Amino acid sequence: MLIRIRANSNLQTKMASMIPKVKLGSQGLVVSAQGLGCMGMTGSYGLPKPEPDMIKLIHHAINSGVTFLDTSDVYGPHTNEILVGKALKEGGLREKVQIATKFGIQWIDGKPDVCGDPAYVRSACEASLKRLDIDCIDLYYVHRIDIRVPIEVTMGELKKLVEEGKVKYIGLSEASASTIRRAHAVHPITAVQNEWSLWTRDLEDEIVPTCRELGIGIVPYSPIGRGFLAVGPKLAENLIEGDFRKSMPRFQNAEHNKTVFERVNSMAARKGCTAAQLALAWVHHQGNDVVPIPGTTKLENFDQNIGALSVKLTVEEMAELESFASSEIVKGERHANMRHTWINSETPPLSSWKGN
Structure with a gap:
């Protein structure tokens, strides 16, 4: 059933109590079972959105029980962290949220350019703390892996930041299974953030089993296929200049890939939910250690995303959904530049490091 939520305090309080809290990883971090990706609020998918509207959306999310906020220093660049910091300060909400940057x-x-040099790690952290206007980052990810620097070197500096109280937990984004193992040996990794959705499943063979073996939480980004699984080819047709999805092979093959959306949408109609909710529910059903972070800039889309938590899928329905978006059906790579993904995240051995 499609859940719609009006923005009033009574209903928000009720919804907040319905959104469960879960342990992300095995190091102690507790977050809402669904997060909020903030990237699109300051560009990336076109022009930045009006700041007052985005602050309102962030407040609405927190009051609705979604307290796990995802940002990055490269979003904007820098302006996304500033926005999140302002939203938290205006509402006095810092203690209610878990900030991932x-x-x-x-x-x-x-x-x-990807950089994992120790001096850069430290300067980037201190700059993010200032922009967010906080004393400690709850979850600090290596956004992409610098293949010139041994991952042990990058992790060594992150470990120091944890010891100094500037970071609580460490994560990796777009990291391979071997990179995860090497990093985890230096300091426990709490979460790995990789793209995961009905039509992006390349992490399932090695990365997901590795995370589960090591007790690492999994944070899927773009769980609704960057919006395609919610809207279909119309989304690709209406992308504006500055929206980086225009360069993505799957969006350039939108006409071919429309069948995926049509099948998901048809099944959603049978279940009484939206296509976006169904696609997001599939991700939620991957396990209790999986916390997706769908992004949006619209209150109504946020409210629909919350509704995905109420969509229940049988084993048979899961298999049916997966058949809609098999690798043989989907045309185009998931990323415009696969060089910046886990497929190429291997770093040199620590023994090769000579320092600066």
């Missing part, structure tokens, strides 16, 4: 991607001469 990331470092490791710099824009140099208009191109992304």
Whole structure:
């Protein structure tokens, strides 16, 4: 059944009590069972949204029980962290939320450069703390893996930041199974954030089993296929300049991939929910150690995403959904530049490190 929530205090209080809290990883971090991806609020998918509207959305999310907020220093760049910091300060909400942010991607001469150098790790953390206007980051991710620097070196500096009280828990994003193991040997990894949705399942063979073996939580980003599984090819047709999805192979093959959306949408109609809710529910059903972070800039979409927590799927329905978006059916890579994904996240051995 489709759940719609009006933005009033009584209903929000009721919904907040309905959204469970879960342990993310085995190090002690507790978060809402669904998070909020904040990236799109300050661009990436086009122009930045009006700040007052986004602060209102963040407050609405927290009051609704979604307290796990995901940002990064590269979003904007920098403006997304500033926005999240302002929203928390205006509402006096710092103690109610778990803030996850990331470092490791710099824009140099208009191109992304990944850096895991220890000095950069520290300076990036201190800059994020200032922009967020907080004393400690709850979950600090290595956003992308620097293949020039042994992961042990990057993790060594992160471990120091934990010991100094500037970071509570450490995470990795778009990391391979071997990278995860090497990092975890230096300091426990609390969460791994990788893309995971009905049409992006490449992490299931090695990364998911590795995380579960080591007690690491899994945070899927883009769990609704960057919006395609919610809207279908119409989304690709209406992308504006500045929306980086225009460069993504799957969106460039939207006409071919429309069958995936149509099948998901048809099944959603049978179950009395939206296509977005159904796709998101599939991710939730992957396990209690999985906390997706769907992003949105619209209150109504946020409220629909909450409704996904109430959609129940049988084993047979899960299999049917998976058949809609098999690798043989979906056309195009999931990322415009696969070089910046876990497939290429291997780093040199620690013995090769000579320092700066």
